[in-house]
Amino acid sequence: MNKTAASVLVFTMLLVSVIHLTCYGADAAPPKPKEVMSPGYPVMLGDQTIFYVKDVKGYPAQERARTITERVKRIAENHAIPVTSLEASQYQQPITLVAAGDEMVMAVFDEDAKAEGRTRREVAAEYSEKLRSAIEGYRRDYSRKSIFFGSLYTLLVLLLLVISLYGLARLYRVVSKRIQAWIDSKKVSIRIQSFELVRAERIGATLAVATRVIRLAIAVVLIYTCVHLALGFFPWTRPIAGQLLSHVVVPLKTIGGAILGEIPNLIYLIIIVVITIYALKAMGLFFAEVEKGAIAFRGFYPEWAQPTYRIFRILVVAFAAVVAFPYIPGSNSLAFKGVSVFLGVLFSLGSSSAVANIIAGYMLIYRRVFKVGDRVKIGDFVGDVVATRLQVIHLKTVKNEEITVPSSTVVNSHVVNYSALAEEKGLILHSTVTIGYDAPWRQVEALLLLAAERTQGLLREPPPFVLQTSLDDFYVSYEVNVFTNAPREMQRIYTDLHRNIQDAFNEYGVQIMSPNYRGDPAAPKVVPKEQWYATPAKAPDAMNVKKGPCEGEK
Template sequence: MPLLRLLVVVWFAISAAMVTAQDEPLHEPLEAVAPGSVDIWGMHITTVRAQYRQYTPKERASTTVERIRSIPVAKRYDVSVNLVQEQDYKGAWVMVNDQRIIGLLDKDAPEKLTIGEYAEQAKSRLELWLERRDAQQKPELLVKGAIYTAIASLCFGGIIFLLLRGRERLLAWLEKRNNPGANASRLQVGGIYLLPYLVSMLSSLARLLLMALIALFSYLWLAYVMRQFPYTVGFGQRLTDYIVDIVTKIGLGILGSIPDIVMVLVIFWLASIVNDMVKNVFSRIERGRLRSSLFDPETAKATRRVIVVLVWLFSIVIAYPYIPGSGTEAFKGVSVFLGLIVSLGSAGIVSQVLGGLIVVYSRAFQPGEYVKVSDYEGTVTTVGVLSTKIKTIKNEEITIPNAVLLNASSTNYSRLAKPDGIIISTSVTIGYDTPWPQVHHLLLDAAQRTEGVRDKPEPNVRQTALSDWYVEYRLLVHIDQPEIKVAVLSELHQHIQDVFAEADLQIMSPHFIDQPEQALVPAPWVAPDKAPATDEPK
C-alpha cells in the first residue's frame, strides 16, 4: 500500500507538470525548450532545436520521421538542399524527388555550422538510410546476413564453451592445490593456513571474470548481428559506437593521466627515500649506535613512527591533486564519505594514540619493566600505538587501552631497581610484653633465611605504630628482580611464622580482643615422611 500511494503521488506530479508545460506561452526562451531528435531504424538523421510557430522541437522531429517513412520506393532518389526564408524564419529544406522531407531552421544548427552545412549533413544521412531501406528489400542481403549471423553465433557459442571449460579446469586445479602438503609452510602466516582462503578468493574472481567475459562477448555478438541486416544496422552501429567510445575515453584518459601518474610516483618515491633515511637514523639511535641531544633510545622508536606517518600524510596531501579523477564529483563524494567516517571514529583513536605517545615520552615504563597499573601488576610486553600489554605472574596478558593510562596511576618497580634493587616490606604486630630488640632479631633472622633477599643493603626493621594493645613492626628487605616479589614475600612470611613459633611468641595480627590464657603459638610442623618411628602397633 505505501508503494501504491507513492506511485499515485508521482503520477499526479507528472500530470501536473505536463499540464503546466502545455499552458506555457509559445514565446518561451529557446534555452528552456527540449531539442527533438530525428531517429529512424536506430539511425540518427538530425536534431531540431528551435520552435517553429506553435510546433515544439519534439513535434517537428515526430513530423519529420513520418515524412521520411512516407517516402515512396523509387529506382533513383534525387536528394537536394534548398535554402528558404519565410517571414521571420530562415532555414533549409532537404528535398527528395521534389518532396519536402526535412525542414531545418537556422537556430537548429550548432554554433560552428551554418544552416547550409547542417542541412548537408542531414542530406547525407538521409541518403544512407534510403540505401539501407532499399537493401532491406533484397533477399540476397537477408540470406547473407543470416549466414554471417549463424557463423557468428557458432563462434560465440564456442567461446562460451571454452570459457566454461577453462573455469572448471581452473577450479579443479585450485582444489588439487588445496591440501596441507609441502606448500603448507609457505602459505602460513602466524600459524594460519592461507591456502583455503586463497582458493576461495580465486574461485570468486574466476566466476566474476567469467561473467564479465560472457557479458562482453554477448554485447559484441549482438552488435555484429544487428549490423548484418539493413533494418537493424543503425542499432548495431550505435552499440559499436558506444563500446568504441568507452574504450576510446578510457584509452585517452589513461594516456592523458600518464604525466599525473608519473608525478604521483615521483612524490611517493621521494617520500619512501625520506622514510628510509628517518628509519636509518632513528634505528641507530634506538640501538645506541648514534647519540643525539634531542632524542634518546627510549623515545626513538615512537618518534620514528610519528615522523613516518607525518611524511606519508604530507606526501598524500601533495599527491592528491595529481591523482587521476581527483577532481570528479564521484571522487569528491568518496572523499566526503571517508572524511565522515574518520571524523566519527577518530575521537577514540586519537585519545588512544595520544595516550601511547604520552606514556612513551613521559618514560613512565618500557617493555621489560615490572609495573603496576591500577589493579594490574606484571611485566610490560608491548607499548603499542593504541594499547599496552602486561604479562602477569599468573601468565595472563592484560591489554590496557592507552586512553585509560592517561587517568590511571602507575608504579614502576624496575626503574630504580639498579644498583640497590627494589624494596619490599611486610608488617607484624607484637604485644608490649615482648622486648622490641627480640622482635627485631627474629624478623632479621627470617629475612636471612629467605632466598632472594639481598645482604647488601641489609634488611632493617621499622616500628611504624604504637597501638593500644601491640606494637607494629615493618620489615624492609631488598631484592634484585621485581618479578619475584610475590614469591619472595610468600617465603618471607613462612620464615616469620617459623621464627616466632620457635621463640614461643604470639603474632597479634590482624586483630586483638583479649590476652589469652595460653600463648597461641603453633607447634613445629614435621612432614609425615620425616616423623620419628614409634613402637606402637599399627
C-alpha cells in the first residue's frame, strides 16, 4: 500500500472538517429563540442588575431604565447622601416616588405594581431596599480600603502562583528522573515471547510526553485560577472574571455539538477512506507484479509500471474526494467555498511551472528517451543520467559535476543518447585530421587505422574505417571512425585515439596540416621518435609498446 496517498486523503478530509467547525458559528444559521415575555430593561449599577422596568404610559422602558441608572450612579458616587435617606413616599395617584433626600430616583406606577402582582407601595418598598443594598455594595467595592486589600490579595495570589509553578517544575524533574531510572534498571519493554513489540526507549518517550502533558495541564489550571481570582478582587474587572470560563467552554461546547451532529457524515467518510485505501493496496500489488514481469502486456514495458501506478493513484484519490465531498462537514458553507476558491487560485498561480515539469516528466518516461546510467547530451550538457524525477533530471558530468535539468527543458531540447545503441551495434566515435596532398592517401588511411588499432576500449568488429570528407585548398580532410560499446569512456577513448594518431604520423614522418600552411617549410613539422619522451615525460615499459603492421615499411 502506498501510505502517502492514503495519508493525504485522510489529512485533507480532516483539515476541511476542522475549517468548517472553526467557521461553523459564522455560516450556520443560529436557531430562532423561543418567544418569551420580556422582563423589561435592567437598571444597572456597575456590573450589577438591580431590577427591571417596563413601558409606562408612553414612557419607553429603555429610556426609563437609562434615566434611573444615571440617577442611581450619581447618588452612589455622592457620599454626602446617606443610604438611609433613600425611601419611598406617596406622591399622588397613581405614582409612588423613590428618592434619596432631595434627589429623586424613580417613580413607581400602577403598571409596575400590576406587572408584579402586588400593590404599588409594596413594589416601591422593594425597589428602595434593592437600591439601598446596591448603593452600599457599590460604595464598599470602590472604596480605598477595598482597592488596597484587592491589590494585596492579588500580590499574594501571584506569589502563590510563582511558588506553585516552581514546585511543579521541581516535581516534574524528580518524576522524570525516577521514570528514566526505573526504565534503565528494569529494562522495561512489551514482548510477545522473544519478539519485542515496544522497546524500552519508546515506553520512556511515551511516559515523558505524558508527564509533560500533565505538567502543562496543571500549570494551565493554576494560571487560570490565579487570573480568575485576581480579576475578581477589583470592581472594574469583576465582570471579566465571571465570563473568563465561558470564553473557553462555549467554543468547545459549540465544536463538540457540531461534531456530534456530523457523526453520520463522518461514518460515510470513514467508509470511503477505507475503500480507497484498499483499492490503492490492490493497485499497488498489481503494478508491482507488472514491474517484476510476472504480469506482462504487449507493448507495455516494466519500467512504466510505477509511473502508471502513480497516475492511477491520483485518479482514484481524486474520484474518492469527489464522492466524499457532499459528506464533508461544511461543504455547502460560504466559508468552505471561499477557502476552496482561494486555494485553487493559489495553486494555479504558483504551480504552473511545476505542473509543466511533471507532465514533461511523464512524457520522458513513456517515450523511453533514456534511463539511469546512460551517457546523454541535453542541449549543451553532456553527462551520465544518475537519477530521473518527474520534475528534474540529474546528470553527472565527466568533471564530477551534478547538473539538474528541468523535465520541460529536456522535452524542448535535442537529446543525444550515446548509450541507447552502444550495446547492440556499437557507438561510432570519429575524429578529423587534415593531411597535405603530398602524402599518399593510402598511407594516411593506414596510419589512422593503425592508431585505431592501438587504442584500447574499441571494438574490433565492426572494424574501424576512414572517410575523406573534403578536398580543401591545402590539404585533404580525413575522418577516422571507430566503434565502442563503452560510451561512458568516450573522453578517455578520444584522448588515447588522438595520442596514437600523433604518434603514428610522427613515426612515419607524415605532417599533419593543422593549422593551415601557405607554403612548405624547409623541414616537415613532425616529432622524431627519439624526442617522443622528452623531459619531463617518462617512457613506458618497452613491453607495453605495441607495434603496428605498417612499422618497418618506411
